[in-house]
Amino acid sequence: MQHLDDLYHEIIRAHNKNPENYFKNEAAECKIEAYNPLCGDQFHLYFDIHDKRIANLSFHGYGCAVSKASTSIFTEKMNGLTLEEVLALYKNFHACAVEGKNTDINDFIPFQVASRFPGREKCAILTWESFKEYIERLK
Amino acid sequence: MQHLDDLYHEIIRAHNKNPENYFKNEAAECKIEAYNPLCGDQFHLYFDIHDKRIANLSFHGYGCAVSKASTSIFTEKMNGLTLEEVLALYKNFHACAVEGKNTDINDFIPFQVASRFPGREKCAILTWESFKEYIERLK
Amino acid sequence: MKTIEGIRSEFPLIEGMNREGNKLVYLDSAATTQKPRQVIDQLVSYYTNSNANIHRGTYDLAEKATHEFENTRKRIQQFIHAEKSEEIIFVSGATEAINLVADTFVEPLLNIGDEIVVSAMEHHSNLVPWQQLCLRKNALLQVLPMNKQGEIRLEKLADLLSGKTKLVAVSHISNALGTINPVKEIVSIAHEYGVPVLVDGAQNAGHHRTDVIELDCDFYAFSGHKMYGPTGTGVLYGKEKWLEQMRPYRYGGEMVKTVRFEMSSFKELPHKFEAGTPNIAGVAGLQAAVEFLENLGMEYISKHSNVLLQYATEKLEEIKGITIIGCAARKSGIISLTAKDIHPHDMSTYLNEHGIAVRAGHHCSLPVMNFFEIPGTTRISFGVYNTTKEIDYLTQCIKKAIKYFA
């Protein structure tokens, strides 16, 4: 169970049960779909851009505990950031969740082990990747 | 060597070295090609039909010792026979060379072992099969 | 009589992984089965005693290899009760078998506006080849619907058939739902309209008796690795009359009679379809797999699978929050389920940590998932080595998972 609790850290389970910013916002300026065909996970992200900063970020959809918690934390962290800041944070998260590196952001730590679980390497990074691709296309 | 001498019986080797009725006869009424694409063996058979009997049967071409000897003996045996007699003789030879059964025709006996040699099952029967197919199409 | 312990002990992986306090409850036989010792031994024996290229050799070793290979063809013929061994084509798997029929049988018959019928519960391997063929040729893919139990709506078939229909392609058993389809009835209806039927037997061949004459199907495709045999092997059965009229699938060594630069002629059945050096060792292993199955007896195997199915279904239905997807009246040893609020990947990760191997996802059957409006399921599937004790352990762990994620 130790091993399991590493992946399903209490923070992840908590966010999975009660995700932050979890609502549809069809009136949003920007909408993104994050979709993983392998497992069917699918989140819709809703946000506006005010003064070059992300605003009113929310999400809705379906996914595993890891991807849902990761998306929930994503919405908490990204709200209010500039695109440059978003990219910097993406890099930090990627290093932690995909490359397994240490991070200075406490909320990211639970995702460090995700990449070591069979078939789960994409769960943590799904939303982050889709968002990054979106804003890179914006530039 | 015992084993080899079974396949390459002295009769087979003799016919291979000095085949009977071995000449081209482009003026013949009937010409048949017996060809085995697997090994490239190719004989041309030449003959006429006089009074419903095979006449002037000869052959020419290229093949292994077994197929050449078998064709040589074929020309000896078939010459002068009616089509019915040809078929009867074909059956006798097939039983001996393909099915490995005993035969009452001494010249056929050396071919009885042919079918047991790797990859050689078709050598003995090649000409006989082609001839049989030809006369069946005649009917 | 075989005991279940005796059968389990014939599987080195099952044995090995359950040694010394480790645990493996393998419940993913629909993806691939584990291999009995005699199949593995046969591979070793082939490479140790018989290895040579076939059909062209004039030495003992090549003769032995060729003989074993052609012998397996006869064994397979008897195993599926086909009429002639020439109707057995060795391929790399069910997917290749189906693509072969699409390219060389249906493609030349298919004109603009023609139709192909598939069922609503096909594996991608028996759906995408037909879909892509239809797209390429401007033909229409018709879908034979299913009901909420996951059963084909047989009464709809006749409506879909017409002079334009060139093929019906249907699975014998759905890998996503476990449904055993009424293939014999489907064939009989299709034949009334003169339409040939391809049956995807991937989930049947290793688990229940296969009788292509009784089914009267025109083609039957299956994979060796799902019937306790080696990966990279498979069989396409086809009625001789169809195989005769089909062009070769691939060109190369072994399948030609004569070759000149201007043209070539091709060998008779079955070699016409077997270009290049085949998976000779794999086919030897497949023969051992068939022997394994026949020794156990297909009746025994089928019954064992049914016992597990009934037992597991009952136990799982008792668990609150578990929904079984697919409750056809006739099912094989496959159970797809969803657990309220728990994603299939979380469930399978949880079970994996407890030594249970199940599959999570869409099982190469996205349209089935769309039909049930779910993104995926957790799938449990049985093999000859599974026990009711393993099912008890499974249900216990699923209950714990539900608590864990609550």
Added chain:
Amino acid sequence: MKTIEGIRSEFPLIEGMNREGNKLVYLDSAATTQKPRQVIDQLVSYYTNSNANIHRGTYDLAEKATHEFENTRKRIQQFIHAEKSEEIIFVSGATEAINLVADTFVEPLLNIGDEIVVSAMEHHSNLVPWQQLCLRKNALLQVLPMNKQGEIRLEKLADLLSGKTKLVAVSHISNALGTINPVKEIVSIAHEYGVPVLVDGAQNAGHHRTDVIELDCDFYAFSGHKMYGPTGTGVLYGKEKWLEQMRPYRYGGEMVKTVRFEMSSFKELPHKFEAGTPNIAGVAGLQAAVEFLENLGMEYISKHSNVLLQYATEKLEEIKGITIIGCAARKSGIISLTAKDIHPHDMSTYLNEHGIAVRAGHHCSLPVMNFFEIPGTTRISFGVYNTTKEIDYLTQCIKKAIKYFA
């Protein structure tokens, strides 16, 4: 340093067949090589420790199987010095690899009156697919000629190339003659005309270093079973830019991204080309074969083959009545010969009775036989296990055969 006895002892079949007064001199490695113990062991180990279906599993076993499979891809990439592992496609053999390129790369490019160039010494597997494609599309098959030594007449290539040429297909090494072709030069000339080149590397990959970057070829095809690996495995290397633009070869599981009844989308390289469950165990065995080759060192292997070639050529040329077919300046370990008045099948049967396995016939290269105006040859081909002592024994037996049939 490895001794030849040490190497021989790694081959169970060679060892086993030479025990207790029995004898096997295996001189048919161009048809298929024997397998070292580590390849056979790897198959056993795969089925005993890792067997699961790949790319879709969320349990340890499936993860292990997937990891091993993708790891082999990287090993193969390094082995042939390709740039990216995505350029390595697993197939069932060289024949499938070539047919794949014919169907998905050349076919869509080929218009009426277009041309494909093959050499005069191709194996049927690298001739018939192009011939049949040309016949189907009303295109022209051009033949790059060879001289009486069995060497490609390189100076004729430019004459055959034009804007209409869509591909040059040429073997790295001729299986019928042993000629090592100037592939690098052929590629460079073809590229001057913008024509891509497929190299059939079936006879090279297990015997000499392969460097697709240095050759700069566009496709490279080879078979596992001819490089000490399992049957039913093979590799197609293709430059990424070409593979990207090609349509999938087969449709089914593993290669799709999304599927709806109306349409599907496909995965990225290399999975786009790998529909259905692949030969997972075979690929594991192929990895062991590559390790075996790399441990011995391709340089050592190539040198060993060259020593045997020189030695055997000298000895055989001394025998009256023997003619060696194919005397190119650059040859691999393959010798085709005819013996005056003795049919190749009689020769091979005679040798078989003395425990020597050689091949007799046209070696799937009928046009080569026609060129030399012979119906077939007796072919001797070497592997890492062959010795000069075996060649002495061979020549002695050939001499006896000539006497026997005299």
